[in-house]
Amino acid sequence: MKKGVTIQDIADALKLSRNTVSKALNGKYVPVRTRNAVLNAAVEMGYKSYGTVATAESALTHKKILVLSSRLILNINYYVVLMRGIETMLADYDIELIQFTLSSSSSFTKLANYLNNYRIDGIICIEFFEPDILPTLTDLGYPVVFLDFPLLSQDLRGNYDIILPESADAVKYLCMDLIRNEGCKTFGFVGDYRHCRSFYERFLGMREAMFLCGLEADLRYSILNKDTFPYGNAKELRDALQQLPALPDCFIAANDTIALSLLEALRLMRKKVPDDVRVTGFDNVAETKTSNPPLTTFNVDKIAMGKRLITILLERINDPMQRSRLIYIRSKTVVRSST
Secondary structure, eight states, rough: OOOOHHHHHHHHHHHHHHHHHHHHHTOOOOOOOHHHHHHHHHHHHHTHHHHHHHHHHHHHHEEEEEEEEEEEESOOOOOOHHHHHHHHHHHHTTTTEEEEOOOTTOOOHHHHHHHTTTTEEEEESSSOTTTTHHHHHTTTTOEEEEEEEOOOOOOOOEEEEEEEEHHHHEEEHHHHHHHHHHHOOOEEEEEEESOOOHHHHHHHHHHHHHHTTTOOOOOOGGGGGOTTTTTTHHHHHHHTTTTTTSSSEEESSHHHHHHHHHHHHHHHTTTTTTTTOEEEEEBOOOGGSSSOOOOEEEOOHHHHHHHHHHHHHHHHHSSTSSSSSEEEEOEEEEEOOOO
């Protein structure tokens, strides 16, 4: 009796790996062209489970994904690059991307109607730190993946995942190096650590490094105003710096935007970086390479993070009841002249 067609037979015929063919046949995520080739071969070769395959194929066809934010993000370099990563996935996975900004003029009811009218399959939240709205959003029942996350006073119900750049260890190890090899003893944090989870973890990384090295964290060297403070205004930041008892040996800024403003504020005070004080940022935006001095920061693979947002959301759409996940994308220290 002739043996039935196996996954390996299909893989050999298409010159693909057995793992790739298995993913396509079992509803996992592979590029559309690859999946179609596997499915066509399964039909032609009489693969025994094609009924199951056909069901999985129909479930993966043309998803509508909403990118939800609470501010305009396409004029921010960080998110422009991240969106490129998202866009590279759209054709391969047959995704239609729709964007919605929930501003003060857009009520949540309007968003809920929008989701229903467009038959959205899942939501990507980018720069969406609205703790009062999040429970209502997740209660709607849509699969959601968050890029970063607000600090909440209690757990959030719903089917969601969180993707973050790894921050705490990255900042901790840099600070420990500055303490042990550069003689830094005092550190100040600049930014609202309550703004989002990644800011908070950067703040914690600084404090943990000091604790592990036997140093006392003195918050008098920090500027921790709420994010309504104009951190991007160098003159306002200079005035805040002048209220400190002294400058620390090193400032850890919550992100590059704040760090670049901090460099300008220190210039206005006629302070030299890194001679008078060291400065670090986070995100490795393009401007950090050409700032004066070039800024020490942490590189986040923003394109890879954009791709990961799509794949994680598709996994949750396919299996909405799986446990929520917290996923970190590793950051890499980029040491430049500011430290």
